[in-house]
Amino acid sequence: MTEFSGNRGEWSEPYVLLKLLADGELALGDSRLNKIEGLILPILTILREEKSQKYSYSDNKKNVVIELTGTGAFQISVDEFKEKAEFLLARIKAGTGNEKKGSFSIPEIEGFLRRIGCTKLSEKSQSKTDIHIVVHDVRTGLCPLLGFSVKSELGSKATLFNASRATNFTFEIPNWNNEFTDLVNNINDKNKVQKRLANIRKRGFDLKFSHVDNSIFRNNLMLIDSKMSEILVEMINAYYSGKASSVSELTQTVCAINPNGYDKQHKHQFYTYKIKRFLNDSALGMRAAEVWQGKYDATGGYLVVKDDGEIICYHIYSRNEFEDYLFFNTKFDTPSTSKHNFARVYEEDGKFFFKLNFQIKI
Numbered sequence: 362m363t364e365f366s367g368n369r370g371e372w373s374e375p376y377v378l379l380k381l382l383a384d385g386e387l388a389l390g391d392s393r394l395n396k397i398e399g400l401i402l403p404i405l406t407i408l409r410e411e412k413s414q415k416y417s418y419s420d421n422k423k424n425v426v427i428e429l430t431g432t433g434a435f436q437i438s439v440d441e442f443k444e445k446a447e448f449l450l451a452r453i454k455a456g457t458g459n460e461k462k463g464s465f466s467i468p469e470i471e472g473f474l475r476r477i478g479c480t481k482l483s484e485k486s487q488s489k490t491d492i493h494i495v496v497h498d499v500r501t502g503l504c505p506l507l508g509f510s511v512k513s514e515l516g517s518k519a520t521l522f523n524a525s526r527a528t529n530f531t532f533e534i535p536n537w538n539n540e541f542t543d544l545v546n547n548i549n550d551k552n553k554v555q556k557r558l559a560n561i562r563k564r565g566f567d568l569k570f571s572h573v574d575n576s577i578f579r580n581n582l583m584l585i586d587s588k589m590s591e592i593l594v595e596m597i598n599a600y601y602s603g604k605a606s607s608v609s610e611l612t613q614t615v616c617a618i619n620p621n622g623y624d625k626q627h628k629h630q631f632y633t634y635k636i637k638r639f640l641n642d643s644a645l646g647m648r649a650a651e652v653w654q655g656k657y658d659a660t661g662g663y664l665v666v667k668d669d670g671e672i673i674c675y676h677i678y679s680r681n682e683f684e685d686y687l688f689f690n691t692k693f694d695t696p697s698t699s700k701h702n703f704a705r706v707y708e709e710d711g712k713f714f715f716k717l718n719f720q721i722k723i
Contacts, residue, residue: 366466367482370516372453373666374483379446390673392685402496414478429478450670513666522643522721524696527575527650529716532568537713542706554704570594581653586635588621600693608691612636640687694722
């Protein structure tokens with residue numbers, strides 16, 4: 362029997378299951394990861410794909426009723442789930458010292474996890490949804506089935522938008538002097554992308570946006586907004602110029618430049634609105650190299666595990682709070698230049714080009 366082993370982020374998934382069953386409710390959050398007073402969604406049922414697990418509550422709310430494929434229903438007290446959740450949180454925090462990426466085992470919890478139907482730490486699927494929850498919305502009286510992806514502050518930052526060769530943006534360097542090509546490409550250190558770009562500009566040259574390399578990604582961006590590519594180009598340029606890394610600050614920079622020439626006399630938040638839409642779609646299903654039709658994964662959202670173990674809920678069901686959370690808690694990051702083949706001056710048909718790429722962490 363294979364033992365459970367994973368990093369803090371992976372261990373956070375079974376923790377979320379135990380903690381939610383112990384709490385019996387979802388707490389909705391604001392843009393700063395604070396609970397919003399009075400916005401609570403009571404949990405009726407939790408569903409996981411593994412072994413078609415179903416968790417609900419007994420009539421007196423003191424026990425969790427567990428139904429697994431191939432077995433009859435059985436009950437475990439809510440108090441035991443509270444005890445196991447607290448134990449697991451303490452062990453996740455201990456982890457392997459200060460290392461947030463390393464894998465480790467927690468043998469003391471394995472028996473309980475197997476007992477409730479968990480045979481692996483995290484769900485693996487094409488969907489971005491890790492867990493499904495039926496809640497009671499006291500505002501509407503409805504009981505929707507909501508899908509969530511688990512994000513944890515206990516481990517390393519998760520990736521909201523993944524880089525690939527499909528996410529390369531190609532820029533032309535007009536009138537480039539080939540004598541400088543090797544000098545630029547041989548700059549190799551931790552901040553080589555920024556330094557190569559700065560070196561190009563220091564020599565009196567600049568980048569002129571040419572195109573998004575992948576036609577599917579280009580059209581995905583156009584589906585979100587006809588000028589989405591141009592907006593991202595300005596954010597990428599600002600990021601690699603060292604002006605900012607947080608999405609909210611980069612958006613302010615783009616707004617000040619106003620590359621699309623929007624009429625700002627009435628203070629419309631054009632760029633903020635469009636960037637929130639991009640983040641929202643990235644969070645809920647859009648992948649760069651797959652055709653995006655605007656259909657969200659299981660009307661999805663995020664369950665965020667805070668440093669103290671509390672869980673905050675963000676969902677498209679409460680769209681404004683969800684988009685604000687994404688906007689104020691994401692940042693641009695530099696992906697691998699060798700893996701994604703960017704940040705080198707190269708010649709093609711007598712012209713010189715330079716690719717830039719990005720990923721977004723949350």
